[in-house]
Amino acid sequence: MDVSARPTIIQRRIAIAALICVTAFAVIGFRLFDIMVLSGGYVRHRGVAPPITTRADLLDRHGELLARDLPVHDLYAQPHFLVHKRRAVRELAKETGAGVQRLTRIFASHHRYVLVERQISPDAQARVMSLGLPGLEFQPSYKRYYPQGGTAQIVLGHTDGNGRGISGLELGLNKMLEGGLPGKDGVRLSLDMRVQYALAQEIEAAREEFTARAAGGIVINVDTGEVLALVNLPDSAPGVPNYGANPYRDRMADSDYELGSVFKIFSFAMALSEHTITPDTTFPIPKALKVGRFYIHDADPMPPVMTARDILAQSSNVGTSQIVLRSGAVKQKAFLAKLGLLSPVKSQLPETARPLYPSDWGQIETATIGFGQGISITPLSYAHAAAEVVNGGRALNITFLRHPQDARGKQLIPRSVSLEMRSLLRNVVVNGTGKTANIPGYDVGGKTGSAQVAGPDGRYLHGPLRTSFCGIFPIDHPRYLLFVLLDQPHGTKKTFGLILSDFTAVPMAGRIIARIAPLLGLVPQLPPATDGVETAAKDAQGNP
Secondary structure (H helix, E strand, C coil), rough: CCHHHHHHHHHHHHHHHHHHHHHHHHHHHHHHHHHHCCCCCCCCCCCCCCCCCEEEEEEECCCCCCEEEEEEEEECCHHHHHHCCHHHHHHHHHHCCCHHHHHHHHHCCCCCCCEEEEEEEEHHHHHHHHCCCCCCCEEEEEECCCCCCHHHHHHHHHHHHCCCEEHHHHHHHHHHCCCCCCCCCEEEEEHHHHHHHHHHHHHHHHHCCCCCEEEEEEEECCCCEEEEEEEECCCCCCCCCCCCCCCCCHHHHHCCCCCCHHHHHHHHHHHHHHHCCCCCEECCCCEEEEEEEEEEECCCCCEEEEHHHHHHHHHHHHHHHHHHHHHCHHHHHHHHHHHCCCCCCCCCCCCCCECCCCCCCCCCHHHHHHHCCCCEECHHHHHHHHHHHHHCEEEEEEEEEECCCCCCEEEECCCHHHHHHHHHHHHHHHHHHCCHCCCCCCCEEEEEEEEEEEEECCCEEEEEEEEEEEEECCCCCCCCCEEEEECCCCCCCCCCCCCEEEEEHHHHHHHHHHHHHHHHCCCCCCCCCCCCCCCCHHHHCCCC
């Protein structure tokens, strides 16, 4: 036996030391794996802060702050330092809003560092520190704040706990906002908060007056495509009654509605473009118009003969049906598609809805779509197409970014038709169903709408209506379009129980235009006073 081959004492000691080192490194490696991988989402290594990213500010068109990241802290805990864990769970849940069950579960785990709550405010941080609990750590973070409250919250949207946009413009503009510097790199939106406030106040007042299920409104610039205001009610603001409606739904951009007679704008624009009518073309108006095996009626009695101009002003379904049937289904579908009404409207808002229209587009569908029943679109899509009709007949892109330059595109309908439509819409407000929106000095034009509401089985409900008004001002040189909607309003003593658009949506629209037109820099053009006549100028000045 070769004794020299045996390991020496020194060699054995070296081997033992090496084994100890390998074992120690293995334990450390396993622990690092446990902390960094197995405990992901709950654990953070002490003293190692994650990279902090911030978002750019959101500003309205005048620089008013709408959203900003502000410094806050994420709270972490080392459960093994907590002697009375039940008490710690109870107190931390109360001061931070963290869930009791989650804290109980993670405090009972073997993790050394666990997340208690993200993005706690300075006040909450002070309250937590006053508890005197051991093993708590605060890591710097940022939280998105919206100083304007709920006025524009649905359109602005929200971010998640990691600072990423999850809805509204926060999501639609996510790439533009990521990596910004709060207070320095602001993104200017097209929204005008002065107009937004006025629109929201008047719509909420009308919604409460008529106890409407929901309501909303849009103001856009018909030349630039900028959305100056977009209101959804109910919204998520505290104290706003919802009457059973979803307070987080963007109804103006993401809900389809059969809008009723406001849709007649497109029927008349098509007929004028196809040269199937002139404003003075006359039509017989029977009490009921038979189309196939169906009968079409008017909501109110109409004269036996009417001109096209009066058919629009008095909103006759029977007359409008005769007008659109002159063009037919194929041309009607092509015309609506050209205005963008058969596809979702494109903008920076990710929330959108596809329009709903019949696959079998026959004669009766042509007639009913002519007066806004049988086709469902979003209010934003409607406002977009109506703006194209009155802005000279040119294509428009809807935008929520400030872009004050004229952005009209190719010609969609003849300019002469657009000019004629302005005259017809002015007549609706002066001599037709839109009289209560005739604000002195601003020459408003527009169209009323009172649509039946379909029930769960697809049949129209008896009684409920969806009322709306599309107003353009000033109509001779259009700059702004206002669209308002009341979903299932109820009559009042003041309206003698009536709920048609001219008793509900139109007066609201008149009040809105009177408030926002001066904010938008429009100077009222009042006619000169005449002897013996009470003029609009005196009315506007409040004189007897």
